Amino acid sequence: MPYCPDCGVEIGNAPVCPLCGARNPRSQAAAESNCPDVNESNHPSQRQGFLGKAAEAESLTVFEKRKIAWEVLSVAFSIAIVALSLINILVAGKLSWSLYPVSAFFFVWVLATAILIMGETSRLRYVLAILDVPIFLLALGLFTGDLSWAWRLAVPISLFSEIVIAGVALSVKSAKRQGLNILAYILVGAALICLGVETFVDLFAFGKISLGWSAITAIALIPIACFLIYLHYRVAKTTNLHRLFKL
Amino acid sequence: MAIDKSQRFIHTKQIDESGAWYSLDNAGVIMPAVTNEISSGLFRVEVSLDEPVDEILLNRALADAANRFPYFNVNLKRGFFWYYLDQCHTSPQAFPDEGSPSQRWNINRRGTRMFRVRSSGNRIAVEFSHALTDGTGGMSFMKTLIVRYFALKGVEPGATIGEGEYSDIFPIETQPDKEEYEDGYQKHFPGKFPIPEPNPRAWHMRAPRLPPGQYRVITARLDLPAVLDEAKKRNVSITELLGAVYLDALQSLWFSESKKPKNHFISVEIPVNLRQFFKTKTNRNFSLFILLRENMQLGARGFDELVKRAHYQMRLENDPRSIARQIARNAGGTRNLLVRAVPLFMKDVAARILFAKLGETMLSGFISNLGTLRLPPGIVPHLRSVAFIPAPSTTTLTNASVISWKDDLIIAFGSLTHSRELERLFFRRLRSLNLAVSVRCRDDEE
Numbered sequence: 001m002p003y004c005p006d007c008g009v010e011i012g013n014a015p016v017c018p019l020c021g022a023r024n025p026r027s028q029a030a031a032e033s034n035c036p037d038v039n040e041s042n043h044p045s046q047r048q049g050f051l052g053k054a055a056e057a058e059s060l061t062v063f064e065k066r067k068i069a070w071e072v073l074s075v076a077f078s079i080a081i082v083a084l085s086l087i088n089i090l091v092a093g094k095l096s097w098s099l100y101p102v103s104a105f106f107f108v109w110v111l112a113t114a115i116l117i118m119g120e121t122s123r124l125r126y127v128l129a130i131l132d133v134p135i136f137l138l139a140l141g142l143f144t145g146d147l148s149w150a151w152r153l154a155v156p157i158s159l160f161s162e163i164v165i166a167g168v169a170l171s172v173k174s175a176k177r178q179g180l181n182i183l184a185y186i187l188v189g190a191a192l193i194c195l196g197v198e199t200f201v202d203l204f205a206f207g208k209i210s211l212g213w214s215a216i217t218a219i220a221l222i223p224i225a226c227f228l229i230y231l232h233y234r235v236a237k238t239t240n241l242h243r244l245f246k247l
Numbered sequence: 248m249a250i251d252k253s254q255r256f257i258h259t260k261q262i263d264e265s266g267a268w269y270s271l272d273n274a275g276v277i278m279p280a281v282t283n284e285i286s287s288g289l290f291r292v293e294v295s296l297d298e299p300v301d302e303i304l305l306n307r308a309l310a311d312a313a314n315r316f317p318y319f320n321v322n323l324k325r326g327f328f329w330y331y332l333d334q335c336h337t338s339p340q341a342f343p344d345e346g347s348p349s350q351r352w353n354i355n356r357r358g359t360r361m362f363r364v365r366s367s368g369n370r371i372a373v374e375f376s377h378a379l380t381d382g383t384g385g386m387s388f389m390k391t392l393i394v395r396y397f398a399l400k401g402v403e404p405g406a407t408i409g410e411g412e413y414s415d416i417f418p419i420e421t422q423p424d425k426e427e428y429e430d431g432y433q434k435h436f437p438g439k440f441p442i443p444e445p446n447p448r449a450w451h452m453r454a455p456r457l458p459p460g461q462y463r464v465i466t467a468r469l470d471l472p473a474v475l476d477e478a479k480k481r482n483v484s485i486t487e488l489l490g491a492v493y494l495d496a497l498q499s500l501w502f503s504e505s506k507k508p509k510n511h512f513i514s515v516e517i518p519v520n521l522r523q524f525f526k527t528k529t530n531r532n533f534s535l536f537i538l539l540r541e542n543m544q545l546g547a548r549g550f551d552e553l554v555k556r557a558h559y560q561m562r563l564e565n566d567p568r569s570i571a572r573q574i575a576r577n578a579g580g581t582r583n584l585l586v587r588a589v590p591l592f593m594k595d596v597a598a599r600i601l602f603a604k605l606g607e608t609m610l611s612g613f614i615s616n617l618g619t620l621r622l623p624p625g626i627v628p629h630l631r632s633v634a635f636i637p638a639p640s641t642t643t644l645t646n647a648s649v650i651s652w653k654d655d656l657i658i659a660f661g662s663l664t665h666s667r668e669l670e671r672l673f674f675r676r677l678r679s680l681n682l683a684v685s686v687r688c689r690d691d692e693e
Binding site: 011244247 | 261263265268270324326327328329331333439441442465467584587588667670671674675678683684685686687688691
């Protein structure tokens with residue numbers, strides 16, 4: 001059988017070697033080699049040095065990574081809080097404007113602690129996450145010297161929003177078949193939050209409720225949500241639309 | 248059909264008044280977004296018979312096989328959240344095997360099946376989309392088709408099919424078991440496992456591309472016992488040996504670059520059949536991969552060193568727990584409600600980004616070893632040769648796959664580039680080990 005003189009592989013009746021293109025010696029005795037020599041001596045320089053770095057990434061579990069992220073965040077925030085407080089005392093002789101960024105750092109830190117450090121089944125995690133926003137808003141009210149906007153407007157809106165979001169999350173979790181109904185729950189949640197925001201703003205500003213923009217938003221969203229619920233529980237269940245909207 | 252909530256991710260089949268439809272498995276779910284007519288995602292298994300193929304009998308056998316594998320006789324449809332596979336109500340027909348393999352077949356085109364059977368002269372080939380199945384599933388279909396074809400010609404298999412050594416060859420009168428189309432990744436989802444460490448970007452060969460629609464295949468035949476002896480001599484498996492040969496070829500290409508490449512890792516992907524670790528009868532995708540990686544900043548390594556390192560890298564990673572981390576990441580993603588609720592057009596964009604990040608950018612090439620092809624003794628004398636051809640890739644350009652048949656080890660390189668340098672280096676290394684190599688390129692001969 002004919003062999004490629006350069007590659008040394010058997011090439012059958014092919015006119016040229018499939019690998020290097022050299023002519024089949026059976027068809028032309030004086031085959032020209034266009035197969036450059038390839039062996040280890042081609043790269044003498046590369047074989048000498050061993051100065052490259054090989055920094056292998058440390059193998060960490062998800063929790064370990066989270067813990068490191070939390071620790072880095074804690075140290076960075078501590079440095080920032082100390083620096084801001086010292087500058088504020090140095091310039092103004094007391095803690096004044098620095099209280100706002102410092103309270104914001106505390107807010108983010110508490111949230112990070114709840115999410116990164118506490119277990120998913122820990123009740124304290126959810127209590128901290130829920131109370132973090134209202135407490136931050138109250139703190140801001142305290143620093144501005146007027147607690148009323150925080151107590152009567154910001155805290156009710158944040159608590160109401162959290163309750164609605166929790167309700168949507170529970171509905172999603174308990175849905176036996178998930179599909180367009182999830183989108184519907186989210187739309188209903190958005191409509192409720194809009195209504196809640198305008199209600200609390202009205203009560204705070206005018207002492208009475210007079211729904212305007214939020215009612216229009218809700219009127220637009222709720223029928224869409226109802227249509228999606230109808231599609232999900234009635235149409236998609238009994239026709240092949242289920243395959244189209246399978247989540 | 249009501250499905251138990253805990254089983255919802257595992258069972259892929261559902262039936263409504265329009266008929267059956269299937270979800271894509273966890274590996275296939277990303278493929279529609281990243282495949283096109285060139286990077287078709289089609290791998291190919293082909294056999295050459297001892298006589299010209301009878302087209303009429305082949306089509307009858309194909310209809311029977313498609314009927315036995317209804318979960319393969321499907322085409323791709325777009326849902327609002329996910330792609331799904333719609334049952335075809337007609338039998339597939341064999342196409343002429345002209346032009347390049349695995350090209351000009353886009354599963355995203357309406358009404359296109361997820362596989363095609365081609366034949367020409369003595370040759371029968373099956374090309375399967377990786378969105379549907381892996382090499383094991385594709386091979387099971389191919390074997391069933393061949394056995395059925397010969398049964399229609401009056402050739403008895405000479406052994407009981409559907410059990411024992413031939414359990415993956417299905418008698419066409421049997422009904423498919425629901426485990427055959429289950430999602431193995433979801434069945435063996437390990438829960439909260441740490442995700443695998445990220446892989447660095449790998450160097451890719453840069454070379455002029457072949458014209459669109461051309462995919463060159465260079466096939467080499469080696470003596471299987473001789474290769475086995477060489478591997479045993481080095482206390483490694485054939486896959487490890489070939490993986491090291493591949494790394495050696497890539498290493499030579501890396502150092503031959505005129506300008507030092509930015510990406511200093513060369514990396515070879517070795518697909519792993521998960522059926523060896525996790526019990527399932529699935530014929531859908533159920534494979535993952537191990538990466539053999541070398542840092543070129545450390546300088547070129549000798550071949551013996553590469554073999555040893557490939558061996559140890561394989562041994563470290565080829566265990567159920569390491570593999571389970573990949574399953575946890577991939578299957579966990581598609582279980583996540585937030586991911587599920589994203590509309591498909593947005594998922595397509597995300598899939599392309601993910602595929603670029605976690606897919607082919609981290610490998611310089613792959614070599615997939617399908618193992619030994621076992622056919623019943625009555626069929627074996629009627630087959631001249633077999634080949635397993637990898638799916639084309641526009642990122643790595645050239646890839647390889649391996650199959651063993653009788654006393655032959657057949658290695659096929661599929662390439663979208665004019666350059667044959669990788670193949671040349673690969674086979675020259677095998678020659679330097681005193682292994683006889685017989686090479687063919689159909690493009691040169693036709």
